[in-house]
Amino acid sequence: MSRDTVQLEILRYDPEKDSEPYFSTYEVPFNDDWVVLDAINYVKENLDRTLTYRWSCHMAVCGSCGMVINGEPVLSCHTFMRDYGDKIRIEPLQNFPVERDLVVVIDDFVEKLGSVKPYIVPKVEKTVDEGEYIQSPAQLAVFKQYTACINCLLCYSACPQVGLNPGFVGPAALALAHRYNLDSRDVGRAAREDVVASNPGIWECSFVGACSEVCPKSVDPAAAIQQTKIASTVDYFTDFLTPWRKQ
Amino acid sequence: MARSNKPIVWGLFAAGGTLSAFIFPAVVFVIGFGVTLGFYSPDVFSYERMQALAANPLGKLCLFAPTFLIIWHAAHRLRITAHDFGIRADGLVAALCYGSAAVGTVAMIYALFIA
Known part of the structure; x- marks a missing residue:
């Protein structure tokens, strides 16, 4: 299956400004070799510099980039874009207060x-x-x-x-x-x-x-x-x- | 923090769970399939034989010990399941579950060792 783009629905929330969380949708290029973190980095670099999330090693060692992707908690650096459909829903980890967007208070x-x-x-x-x-x-x-x-x-x-x-x-x-x-x-x-x-x-x-x-x-x-x-x-x-x- | 008293009920839960996992398949086979498959005659489960089993002191123990552990296992499992389903009245649930197991235990002791 060849796809040109994928839609990322990312939960956004700034507790100091927003009364409640909401989703922003971003269209990103589909790349067979990309993990979801690459797609999020694409958003940050090209579409929306206000998007806030944690990551560091990009190789499932540092443990920073945990997110809930399509309802399941995963490391976004360890999860390939190609394993999802045309829409990927990305939320912060559950059971923690949200500091901002995908960053939780630990x-x-x-x-x-x-x-x-x-x-x-x-x-x-x-x-x-x-x-x-x-x-x-x-x-x-x-x-x-x-x-x-x-x-x-x-x-x-x-x-x-x-x-x-x-x-x-x-x-x-x-x-x-x-x-x-x-x-x-x-x-x-x-x-x-x-x-x-x-x-x-x-x-x-x-x-x-x-x-x-x-x-x-x-x-x-x-x-x-x-x-x-x-x-x-x-x-x-x-x-x-x-x-x-x-x- | 104070150490929990949960080991009492969890100990029974774990022992009962292990026992039921190992013993119940055999019990189901012996009672449910053995006769049908012709391994032994239906007389094996006649009233007289069952009565003799329950009258023998070792038989009493073999009936009591696994059943006792398994009902306490069930009681604790139901309490935790209620919690997993979002029932927050844990005190009441615990009293009902363990109370039922206690009643069952007393009834068994009465039927096997007193009556």
């Missing part, structure tokens, strides 16, 4: 991410001179999948529980907590449990699984959360049955 997520201590808490702090924390390939394989998260927030846009309960810590942050909990060099699990095993933590998840479906890096946050639920349930009953061991 402060809430950044705070949640920090709350799960997404870094290695070592048993003994080493200086650089004392060398590395040694880890075997088998120990790495346990958590490697969960390190692939790029914080693009597609999972937060897809998750119905994030939409229903704004307090929910959410898929990416919980998957990263799991990643560090599984790391052989880390002893921070008990400290993370205060957030992870609370009601707004893993227990808000009802295993819809949309997070894993939209994840562009195959992190599978849904699996991470279910594995954390099992570990936390074991903790709960262990603490209950052996109260003298409780920390």
Whole structure:
């Protein structure tokens, strides 16, 4: 099928000026090799310089260009124009306040991410001179999948529980907590449990699984959360049955 | 933040879900297809045999344990499903779901171990 042009319907919104969001339609040339981000860049460069959106790497690494395209949260740099019809509808990620046009406010997520201590808490702090924390390939394989998260927030846009309960810590942050909990060099699990095993933590998840479906890096946050639920349930009953061991 | 008490109901939910996923297909086959396909005679499910199963202490346990877990699994699943459908009265839904499971549990204990 050969096409000359494609219509982009892009959601526009400036909370300081507009009473509500509206769609602007732009006619852009069709190019078989273009990802949707290329088409949006074409709009910015040639048709409307006021259009606001985030992007950086153009290679599905930075996680900046997440958008809802034809109703599905995707990375716009990772989604080819040719896979859509003559009209492509582009909206900002759902479940976040809009800062302007396709840019959303992610402060809430950044705070949640920090709350799960997404870094290695070592048993003994080493200086650089004392060398590395040694880890075997088998120990790495346990958590490697969960390190692939790029914080693009597609999972937060897809998750119905994030939409229903704004307090929910959410898929990416919980998957990263799991990643560090599984790391052989880390002893921070008990400290993370205060957030992870609370009601707004893993227990808000009802295993819809949309997070894993939209994840562009195959992190599978849904699996991470279910594995954390099992570990936390074991903790709960262990603490209950052996109260003298409780920390 | 305080740690959640959800592990109690989620533990039953997870155990019941795993059990039902593994056991129910076999149960469906044994009860639904075994006789029809001629693997054994319909007498296997006669009242006397079923009665003997339910009267045996080990039989009682084999009837009670999976059924107990599976009804608590169903209770939690229905509560979460109600939430997914946008029913916000979680306290009421939880009371109804877990209440039904509790009634079922008590009824089973009565029928199997007391009556």
